[in-house]
Amino acid sequence: MVIFSCVVLFLSLAVWFELSSWNAQLSRTNSYMTQTARAIAQHTDDVIEVAKQPLAGVTFQISDKNKTVLHSLELIHVMRDMVKRSPYLRSLAYIGADGRLIESTVDSFAGGLDLSGQAYFTRHRNDISLEPLIDGPYKGLLSEQWFITLSQRLNNDQGQFAGVVVATVDIKHFVNFFNSFDTFDGGTFAMIDATGRLLIRTPMNESAMGKSLADTPLYRDALLVSNSGNFNYVSPFDNIRKASGYFKSSKTGITALVAIPKQAVLRHWIRLAQTRWLCSLIALAASVGLAIYLSRQSELRRRDERIIAAREAEFQVIANASxxxxxxxxxxxxxxxxxxxxxxxxxxxxxxxxxxxxxxxxxxxxxxxxxxxxxxxxxxxxxxxxxxxxxxxxxxxxxxxxxxxxxxxxxxxxxxxxxxxxVTSQKRVQEELDRLANTDELTQLSNKRHFTGQLKRLASEARMVGTPLSLLVLDVDRFKLFNDTYGHLPGDTCLQAISAEIQHTIRQGVDLAARYGGEEIAVLLPGMTETEAWAMADLIRHRIALLGIVHQKNQPWGHVTVSIGVASLCHDNDPSDDALFVKADQALYLAKNTGRNKVVGSADVSDQQTAAAA
Known part of the structure; x- marks a missing residue:
């Protein structure tokens, strides 16, 4: 009876412990899938955002009212140059109002190809919106590679439909990005648009490309209910039960889905638990043997003490084996x-x-x-x-x-x-994902989304405590001329050098530097008055000038310089966080219009406005 009780106690503890371990494994897996889906969705947003820029450039080239014959001949050259510079674009194409292909970077001999039956062409012809449209998937006629499209309507001078500009992105780019994450055996990745259409799935299954999932439980009970989370479902493609994590982009409406077969999760957990189970079995056998030995020595003498000692020994064996x-x-x-x-x-x-x-x-x-x-x-x-x-x-x-x-x-x-x-390793993985989500890829500064959140938080704290908060808005002088003269790759290198110099100049762990857009950088300086912030801005301006980056079009200096606007939060007069940025931006505007390569504070803007009013 004593031995039976010990075995039951041991098994109860083992079952409780393993159930806790299994639940923890499921929780970690679900969290990892959701975070991975979030990272993929945010990367997709970045790819789409980058792809929009060549669309806008080609649209401008086509709609230029002063275009010449030479301008038209150079259109394909410009389009190919944009595709070459972009890390994500597969091709650019220009389709006329009749649906005939005019120019394409894929095949220069494909002109005249009728694309009027494509869904994106029909949509733009019937819809006056100029917003870019994500569509797909499509399969290349020559390369037989799958891709998605980002298209934009063109209007003529009278505002009538004049054709479509189309950018394509290879699906394999997203597949390669997903494959960079560590997943279980049989892990799958999918991208689903707002209507439930399957844009991408890996492993690739051509019969699944473009299939609608609108009638599946996954779409009805999960993707339509919340923008992120976890869901267990049976795959309509391979009939395997899977656990998944998903995240829907608020910008594009595209949902990234990461799924793992439940059996794969179970097999992984069993592999991790095998050693523990073996130790537990050994401990159980040793405990039972000890109990039998003690009971044979003296079944009547000090029975209660032996039972207590046996249970204590069993507990310690179990604990030490864990x-x-x-x-x-x-x-x-x-x-x-x-x-x-x-x-x-x-x-x-x-x-x-x-x-x-x-x-x-x-x-x-x-x-x-x-x-x-x-x-x-x-x-x-x-x-x-x-x-x-x-x-x-x-x-x-x-x-x-x-x-x-x-x-x-x-x-x-x-x-x-x-x-x-x-759980240090899991914590570091989560922190790294958070860091990637908040960092600008080119400059390694904070991105605009992170900056906006920090501005709101620091402004709220400053108002509550009554401490100063200053903001610098920095812009590289004549940066467009720099890009036009030296190219975009040297332009990126220039921005990286400037960003590194700013990061080295500001207070580490206190101040926040972020790429706000293009060549514009914002720096939050908590605890600094406008006078102190002005001195910091001038130090940054001076150190960037000392970099000596050649810029012949930036006269009279001949090297890269920056203009900086400075503003501080006024607790009495600034009703919103945007007011602080507006004041700094106005100061930057004054610096750019009064000679460049200087620092201007919001007080200087007020003085100029007063003088103008007088």
Missing amino acids: SDLIEKLDDHGIRQYVSAASRSVLGIEPEKLVGQSILESYDADARQYWIEALANITAGSSVERLIVRRQKESGELAWLETVVTRVRSFSAGSGMVAVTRD
């Missing part, structure tokens, strides 16, 4: 038992931790989380989960996930069991 740190705490958070995993998880011998408070060796923020968790357990909560940062004795910083469970014993009231595991 890769997770298991700790027994009293009602005040004092450690009564620490498993051997403390060496790998905390870098401390278990004997040194016994008798110490669980709050020791944590920083103030982590200690506060622990205090709240212990208070909740004392108040009646059965389980508390927290993720905190801790510095090991080696100096290494680690993120630890702990599940604290209330335990009631037969003899000594209540206590707690804390199960802790190292």
Whole structure:
């Protein structure tokens, strides 16, 4: 009976632990799929945004009212140059109002090809909107490669339909981007437009390309319900049950979907758990053998003590066989038992931790989380989960996930069991995804979306506390002439050098520099008055000039210079965050119009407006 009870206890703990481990694996997998889908969707937004620029350029070339015969002859050259410079474009094409192909970078002998039956041509002919349209997928007639299109309507001088400009992007570009992520065996990736049409799927299945998923549970019960999340479904293409994470872009309406077969997740979890199961079986066998041996020595003598000792030995064997740190705490958070995993998880011998408070060796923020968790357990909560940062004795910083469970014993009231595991690698993956989502790819500064959020946050804090907040808006002087003279690749290199110099000049970890658009860079300076910000701006201007980047069209200097507008938040007069940016932008405008290569503050703008009014 005693042996049977021990086995039941062991199996119960093992089942509980494995269920927790399985649920944690599912949670991590779902989170990873959702974050991957978010990264792919944001990358898709970037690709579409970059593809819009050549569309606008070709539209301008075609609609130029002063065009000449030479201008028309150079159109195909301009289109090919745009495709060559773009990292994403496959081709550019110009289709006339009658649906006949006029120019194409794919095949210069395809002129006259009738494309009036294409869906995007019909849509633009019937819709007066000039907004670019995403359509597809299509298969190339010559290359037999799949691609999606980004098209824009052309109007003549009377505002009537004059044709369509089409840019294409190879589907393999998105497939390669997805393949750069680590996924389980059998992982699939798909892109679905707002109507439920399948634009891309990998592994490639030509019969699935362009198929509508509008009638599937995936689209009805998930994609239409929320913009991001997880959903389990049976694939209509291979009839395999899969778990998925999805994210819908608010800009394009395209949903990125990452799916993994449920069996693949299970197989991965089993591979990770096999060693633990083997140790558990060995521990079970050892515990049963020990119980049999003790019961044979003296079945009657001190039976209760032997049962307690056996259970205590079983618990320690189970705990020490686990890769997770298991700790027994009293009602005040004092450690009564620490498993051997403390060496790998905390870098401390278990004997040194016994008798110490669980709050020791944590920083103030982590200690506060622990205090709240212990208070909740004392108040009646059965389980508390927290993720905190801790510095090991080696100096290494680690993120630890702990599940604290209330335990009631037969003899000594209540206590707690804390199960802790190292989740540093998962935390770093999440932080890296967040960093990529908030960083401008060219300059490695923050992007406009991140800057807008930080401006709102810092302005709110400044108003609440009453501290100053200043903003610099910087623009490279005559940068269009630089690109026209030296080319876009040197232009990108120039922006990278300027961005690096700004990043080295501002206060690390305090100030925020972001690429606001094109050659315009914004810098947030929390805690700085306008006078201090002006000095910082002038230092940046001077250091950029010292770079000595040749720019012969930027006279009288002959090298790259910048103009900077400076403004500070006025708590009494600035009702919105946009007001601060408007003031800095006005100061930049004044700097550009009064000689360039200078710093102008918002006070100078006010003085000029007063003088003009007088």
